[in-house]
Amino acid sequence: MDSSVSEGGTGPLIGLTTYRERAQSLVWDTDFALLHQAYVDLVVAAGGTAVLLPPQPASAPHVLQRLDGLVLTGGADIEPSRYGQASGPRTGAPRRDRDEWELALAHAALDLKLPVLGVCRGLQMVNVALGGTLEQHVPDRVGHAGHQPAPGQFGRTDVRIKASSRLAALVGEQVTVHCYHHQSVAVLAPALRAVGIADDGTIEAVESPEEPFLFAVQWHPEQDPNDRRLFQGLVDAARRRMTDA
Template sequence: MVSRPIIGICASVEPVSYGAWNEPAAFVPAVYPEAVRDGGGLALLISPDERYVVDPDEVLDLFDGIILAGGTDVDPGSYGAARDPRVVTTDPSRDAYEISLTRRALERDMPLLAICRGMQVLNVACGGTLVQHLPDSLGHDDHRRVLGSWPGNEHDVRLDAGSAAARLAGETLHRTFSHHHQAVDRLGAGLVVTGTAPADGLPEAIELPDRTLAVGVQWHPEVDPDSAVVATFVAEVAALKAAATR
């Protein structure tokens, strides 16, 4: 039996170059499993599989907690909207399996941390919708100033005292690395906003208060060595696992 908490990280299929090869691969940036490992957990990738849409328990049974990672835009068809022309790259098959896993994980009250795109998936899984291109509604691009970079994309997020998001971050004013042009629009059923950007009020953290631990953050804590979010999530999953085995 594995003593460390086993955290499943949802992967995407992306073109990847390595050695002499350039081909599709099941992929997440290495910072995700590294952040889980550094927090004391064992990270395993969940490769896309259409069977998860029908039977998500088949894979969820393997894990103590789930991380929904960042990535391409959620397809507007997943929440019944017409596509904005600025939404270029989507993967409906990834949306389908992640939404299915998310809904079932919530039904099971399984610990879940949803990061950036993952927070948007969480909102859609609960019946919410997304703003497809933030500059149109906000009049600025401060949430993704520099494409493909973490430096230059920092801003603060204010978290509600007593929220699960603030507990994971260890503070109510948290510096974040941000890289997104979409965001929560209509909030999904049962979700509450527990973090916002002070500059424009954009939702930056959402959670389900009637679940043990189900939190979405719109930023990327996995790339920030000063952020406690992933490590605290892993520690809380470890505590829940230990309590369940007593």
Template structure:
């Protein structure tokens, strides 16, 4: 399965400012733990379609803020500068996945981008949901609708790990919210049509923690079914 990666620069051994495509290891570990085989999909729009035509599923990872222009908004003072190449590459990957009918699982930014691709909007700053210590994920118990894809995998009150300062404002077309925080912020959504191919997203970082293992297992199991194309 294809797993979206980020692009940045790092200091690598004796080399400085090396351009890299990368992804936190827990994403890959979680896929392997669930029985899948991950392949990194770098944010290079020119190569997306060739990879996605061979992939049996798409995992959209978390990361930087989405360009507000994609949902018709100006960039707020707390929103980070856009990574337009990543936005474009992931939207292209999502389009192929939806056309082929292969499973899609989205984490944090990934869920937001799916919603935006369907006309949704984002709240650009949720200070009450920002971590007390930047760079540290915080455990949170969320409420999940029982008769849903997320509910079937996670149960109704899983503990998840969060590090988000943005969230879904208006949910995109064809999606339904199926998980919430105590204050009503959407923490998960999925395809509104239960007969549609597997499409689910979690605002929290599902690559972390034990409670989300069954969600990745359900995702990998869905990937074993033939693509609809």
């Protein structure tokens, strides 16, 4: 990526959700609002301007009125009580501040018809926000850990995209992607359509036929800097919305 791209520009403002995490930087060992730089790089490469969004639930409608698009990023498990279940033995500790923040963002973005891209946890959050449920530990069903082979190691997953979907127009009908998840969609929200399926039956992509741009994928597109099609689609949709306003 050349320096003119990495420095950003004046494209559509794309919000990227972050998370609160204990970390070390220079002489500091404290809480940080964090996000993988790869998300920022792909937004900028697609012609957008990245804006980081740390958890602050009451501010969701106020913040989104100033943005042109939203990425619900990957991260920790959603608390199962959000979709009417008790926590299973393999489900991670709750991040209630982030859950509340991203649920508020999802609802506000839909109200504003803001272009939305969900990534991994982001797909799960979109599904939960719209009334769906989650499968808390995929290996219990599929009998393998291929979607999350080891801590910090991405799996490679083949995904079939429905030819009739809008997602297929963006990425084609077959993709091999970077995955890192042990949870997935169980009951799909009524407003969503499953359009990407792994060989083991796991839902890997959804879209909304009713929204101008609402796509969510269970994989991590930010991990492939040479394929910015999803982020490009988001930025282009945000630019169209700016023009139509």
